[in-house]
Amino acid sequence: MRKPVPQKGHFSWEKYLKETGTIAAPASCFRQSLTPPVNEFKAGMKLEAQDPRNTTSTCIATVVGLTGSRLRLRLDGSDNKNDFWRLVDSSEIQPIGSCEKNGGMLQPPLGEDTSMNLINTVIAKSVYNFSLTFSVFCV
Numbered sequence: 782m783r784k785p786v787p788q789k790g791h792f793s794w795e796k797y798l799k800e801t802g803t804i805a806a807p808a809s810c811f812r813q814s815l816t817p818p819v820n821e822f823k824a825g826m827k828l829e830a831q832d833p834r835n836t837t838s839t840c841i842a843t844v845v846g847l848t849g850s851r852l853r854l855r856l857d858g859s860d861n862k863n864d865f866w867r868l869v870d871s872s873e874i875q876p877i878g879s880c881e882k883n884g885g886m887l888q889p890p891l892g893e894d895t896s897m898n899l900i901n902t903v904i905a906k907s908v909y910n911f912s913l914t915f916s917v918f919c920v
Contacts, residue, residue, distance in 0.1 A: 817850040818870045829880050829887065830854055831873040833865045838888035839880040856890035863890065 798805055822844050830842035845864060846853030852874070855864050867874050880887050 820847060820850050820869045822847060822852055827877055829875045829877060832856060832890050835891040839885055840888055840890050859890040
């Protein structure tokens with residue numbers, strides 16, 4: 782792939798793709814709705830989320846930020862270095878209790894203390910202090 786030559790004025794996708802020897806992703810690849818989903822989450826709410834570093838694990842997460850239809854999430858037990866973003870309608874986030882309801886087991890974030898005492902303490906504190914109603918999720 783060649784590096785494109787910077788040009789002044791109008792940007793041409795057709796010319797850029799030709800110069801770089803690449804192809805555009807077809808519109809059929811994109812599934813986003815023209816109207817973004819409503820974000821009813823608030824900072825501090827708890828939910829269950831897939832650990833982005835270990836997608837086979839479901840962890841307790843806290844909403845630590847919001848931007849439009851996006852949530853900034855922090856897995857309970859980890860620090861802000863591992864915060865991540867998800868859309869409010871992502872299948873990778875679920876209401877508290879979903880994992881157990883579906884036969885799964887909550888896990889600590891990858892690299893965190895895996896003792897069951899710690900996991901149970903984090904779960905108990907998370908569920909006791911904050912609850913997230915199902916109405917916020919698009920199910």
